[in-house]
Amino acid sequence: xxxxxxxxxxxxxEYGLDSxxxxxxxxxxxxxxxxxxxxxxxxxxxINTSVFKNPYVVMDNIERVTEFLKKKIVAEGGDPMRxxxxxxxxxxxxxxxxxxxxxxxxxxYFIDKVNIIETNDCPENMYNTGKGxxxxxxxxxxxxxxxxxxxxxxxxxxxxxxxxxxxxxxENKSSRAEFAREExxxxxxxxxRLSLVTDGIKSGDIPLRVTHNDTKTNNLLFSQKTGxxxxxxxxxxxxxxxxxxxxxxxxxxxxxxxxxxxxxxxKVHFDLDYFEAFAKGYLEETKDVLTPKEIELIPYSVWxxxxxxxxxxxxxxxxxxxxxxxxxxxxxxxRARNQFKLCxxxxxxxxxxxxxxxxxx
Ligand code: ADP
Ligand code: GN1
Ligand code: MG
Numbered sequence: 001x002x003x004x005x006x007x008x009x010x011x012x013x014e015y016g017l018d019s020x021x022x023x024x025x026x027x028x029x030x031x032x033x034x035x036x037x038x039x040x041x042x043x044x045x046x047i048n049t050s051v052f053k054n055p056y057v058v059m060d061n062i063e064r065v066t067e068f069l070k071k072k073i074v075a076e077g078g079d080p081m082r083x084x085x086x087x088x089x090x091x092x093x094x095x096x097x098x099x100x101x102x103x104x105x106x107x108x109y110f111i112d113k114v115n116i117i118e119t120n121d122c123p124e125n126m127y128n129t130g131k132g133x134x135x136x137x138x139x140x141x142x143x144x145x146x147x148x149x150x151x152x153x154x155x156x157x158x159x160x161x162x163x164x165x166x167x168x169x170x171e172n173k174s175s176r177a178e179f180a181r182e183e184x185x186x187x188x189x190x191x192x193r194l195s196l197v198t199d200g201i202k203s204g205d206i207p208l209r210v211t212h213n214d215t216k217t218n219n220l221l222f223s224q225k226t227g228x229x230x231x232x233x234x235x236x237x238x239x240x241x242x243x244x245x246x247x248x249x250x251x252x253x254x255x256x257x258x259x260x261x262x263x264x265x266x267k268v269h270f271d272l273d274y275f276e277a278f279a280k281g282y283l284e285e286t287k288d289v290l291t292p293k294e295i296e297l298i299p300y301s302v303w304x305x306x307x308x309x310x311x312x313x314x315x316x317x318x319x320x321x322x323x324x325x326x327x328x329x330x331x332x333x334x335r336a337r338n339q340f341k342l343c344x345x346x347x348x349x350x351x352x353x354x355x356x357x358x359x360x361x
Contacts (some may be wrong), residue, residue, distance in 0.1 A: 055106075173318065
């Protein structure tokens with residue numbers, strides 16, 4: 001028996017499950033398995049404890065938020081078992097199981113009859129994505145925000161991300177910096193554009209809300225029956241934040257005409273039809289609660305989140321790929337180049353985005 005086999009059989013025992021039937025690797029952070037017991041399916045995940053230093057805080061946040069969501073979903077006539085995640089406890093009632101410090105697991109009921117959109121290819125999907133994440137923000141509008149905690153401190157504090165980038169560049173642990181001169185110059189030339197959201201939060205113009213903070217289309221489950229967004233998943237980064245993080249990150253990912261790691265940059269464009277469709281769906285759900293400053297910064301937020309993700313990928317490339325899962329040599333550099341290509345287009349398209357937002361309001 002290998003150590004991994006021992007870990008797996010120990011988790012199955014803790015949760016009373018029969019076997020692992022699938023292992024998917026579509027996210028960059030956690031490891032996800034599909035398990036079965038008595039014909040029922042479960043999602044079991046190894047929480048990445050080098051990213052989430054305190055998995056107990058993560059799980060407490062998730063339990064609080066999903067229990068709150070379930071009440072709201074019932075009140076609006078929805079299905080609380082399919083429209084949000086359900087944390088499955090260990091046989092002795094804990095919300096996660098620690099095998100050792102690198103092997104902390106949690107389980108959810110598996111939600112079936114759903115589709116996942118890895119790379120968006122039509123405005124209709126983006127409209128539904130906007131509705132899905134917008135509805136999530138709306139349902140959590142009166143959640144008591146001081147009962148949840150930051151699972152990764154300063155997660156979307158872009159000026160701090162810039163400091164981390166500079167440190168990675170200076171340390172250059174992987175000796176790769178000399179091969180990325182153009183990208184480094186691009187990053188450093190944008191340094192003065194990074195603090196509009198953090199400044200707005202400090203001044204009180206931008207309220208802290210319960211936000212998701214990782215709004216890729218593959219963190220939404222879409223109903224196979226209706227095509228509508230059904231359940232927001234990947235709740236590890238749900239914490240106090242700005243709605244601009246959610247809006248910007250969703251478009252960073254779903255507003256592109258290509259995958260996040262496409263290396264043929266001629267295929268990578270920011271699509272204004274996708275932007276408009278997402279904004280329409282999102283604003284239909286949220287426009288009554290947003291402040292003027294939030295609305296003003298929507299187009300900028302897409303650039304900001306794209307730039308931030310680009311510098312995170314590039315910093316990880318310099319650090320030797322210790323954070324994001326990579327599948328090939330230079331994968332994080334490819335991802336960074338892809339994000340910077342989008343950033344250049346986003347600057348050119350910012351005025352058009354402003355007009356679209358004004359028209360939708
Ligand atoms: P990561 O942090 O690695 O992105 P996710 O929580 O997003 O992990 O899960 C990875 C994938 O597993 C999702 O994109 C989805 O396909 C699938 N998945 C996760 N939880 C569920 C669930 N409760 N029901 C159905 N599929 C799920
Ligand atoms: C990670 O876990 P996943 O793949 O949904 C990352 C996000 C990045 C994203 C880039 C906790 O998300 O912040 O935007 O990769 N999650 C964490 O694809 O760092
Ligand atoms: Mg995910």
